[in-house]
Amino acid sequence: MEANSTMQQQVNVYRASLLDFPAPTSNPSSDFRYIQDGLLVTRNSKIVDIGSYNNLISSYKSHTISDLRGKLIIPGLIDSHLHFPQTEMLASYGEQLLEWLNNYTFPTEAKFADDDYATKIASIFLHQLVSNGTTTGMVFSTVHKSAADALFNAASKLNMCLIAGKVCMDRHCPVELQDSPALAQQHSAELIESWHGKGRLAYALTPRFAPTSSEQQLAALGELAKQYPDVYIQTHLSENLNEIEWVRQLFPKHRSYLDVYDQYGLVRKGSVFGHCLHLQDEEWRRLKSAQATIAFCPSSNLFLGSGLFELEKARQHGINVSLASDVGAGTSFNMLRTMGDAYKVCQLKHNPLCPLEGLYMMTQGAACNLGLEHTIGNLNTGTDADFVVLDPAFNELSALRTQHLIEERTISAPQDVLFALSMLADERTIFQTYIAGNCVHQVNKELN
Incomplete structure (x- = not known):
């Protein structure tokens, strides 16, 4: 019983909109995974479950759920x-x-x-x-x-x-x-x-x-x-x-x-x-x-x-x-702002950069290039629990810009949110950062 209790304490459940690329792709604008109202579950340092809230909630009713609705979880x-x-x-x-x-x-x-x-x-x-x-x-x-x-x-x-x-x-x-x-x-x-x-x-x-x-x-x-x-x-x-x-x-x-x-x-x-x-x-x-x-x-x-x-x-x-x-x-x-500059460069070269392609180049695509796609770069089960919680409404202007993209505390258009943040983001956009399952940064809060 004591061992089981310890394991329960090591399980963390997060409710938010979820966006990633579960597999390598040459077409990130279509080969992405988006769960508008999702659950991400970690145990110790790993991701152990991902899916829609409705499909998974029965398995995690006994756990405290971090309610992050209105926010977007992406890979680190x-x-x-x-x-x-x-x-x-x-x-x-x-x-x-x-x-x-x-x-x-x-x-x-x-x-x-x-x-x-x-x-x-x-x-x-x-x-x-x-x-x-x-x-x-x-x-x-x-x-x-x-x-x-x-x-x-x-x-x-x-x-x-x-x-x-x-x-x-x-x-x-x-x-x-x-x-x-x-x-x-x-x-x-x-x-x-x-x-x-x-x-x-x-x-x-x-x-x-x-x-x-x-x-x-x-x-x-x-x-x-x-x-x-x-x-x-x-x-x-x-x-x-x-x-x-x-x-x-x-x-x-x-x-x-x-x-x-x-x-x-x-x-x-x-x-x-x-x-x-x-x-x-x-x-x-x-x-x-x-x-x-x-x-x-x-x-x-x-x-x-x-x-x-x-x-x-x-x-x-x-x-x-x-x-x-x-x-x-x-x-x-800020890599979101870096993605915004990449968009501007591509505009000058008359070759548009889709925000999903930009995200891919700093998550799953980058992980694949380093041979690390089995451990980082996505939200797949079994990978290290490196992920980021984005707050699209981190200030008055961003809240105004994204208000029509958030319906019933879920994000309805992740591409549009990403693009807006690529132009507006700063460190306040990053509500939380998790490394190997541990929260190492939370906005307006210092963590040891």
Whole structure:
């Protein structure tokens, strides 16, 4: 009886409108699951049931039900490219990519040689993620091994699914931010052994971008990629025209920017390339054949004036695309607002972005690209209970905008609600964030 009582206490039942993509799809605008008046049931850290209120209520009458009617539950959001040490420099004025790195990024990242400082920012960074509904991030740390340790340690305390890596740079950056081919390989290997596969954590080999790594360093990281075939790889690709020309000068023997990474075994499934704004035809084809992923960073691309991502071309080539904030060149941790910027970019390219496609690229689609669709990215039974409760009426304006979309305390048009929030959202939109079944954020309430 005591064991059964304990299990009862571990069951949580939520009543709300529910929206997700239960399976991988190339057509998210039609292949979604929407339950207008639904129940989501979790036990311990897992989702154990999902369905309509009328169909399930008889099984859960004895449980306390969290009544969230009028709100929308979606899977926890996945941010596929962002920079933990750039948290404090978000919204720094002006410049384009290369100047911005020298004037803002490198001086900020140098501060992370101080372990206490790295620990402090790691806490703030993760709080910003969860308060904006992001439950999984693919994250760049700094060159300092201890900063990556601080980030992983903070994420492990939340039982968070986090992919991260120590940045590797051995040239064309300040001396205090340089490692070496041997040190990059050694520290990356030590971090892999310490954190990869520990709980819900995973490691990503992280050359910042080709110009800041010598061929020797790229080769050393390629050796690690071969030694650890299940680790991820993250870097930048073809973000800025001046950057591309610089790569051409630094690597004259290579056919393209992507070919630089490819020659060292860094292009494969599980590789995520940020930006990809100015690709050659052969690069599109190679990304597809390798099953690699593009991280579409619309806010950052607009902020730095880097260019407009060609989502339609990526669709035509059948390339994996995920959405990403790229904080701090991106201007918000909020992935709903990032989706709004993606819509604007697609409008400028005359290729509309359906809000359901946007949601897919930061939930199930992103999970599939990372090989994690069996654990995150949806509301399927058996998956980790990472989910977000959205409040469409979080302020006076949003309540006015969405009032006709909420009938009898249920949401009647989820696509319209999503689109409205992609333009209006801030952290108040995120009523609650759950990681592995635990509420780690509630609006206007601090949780330990």
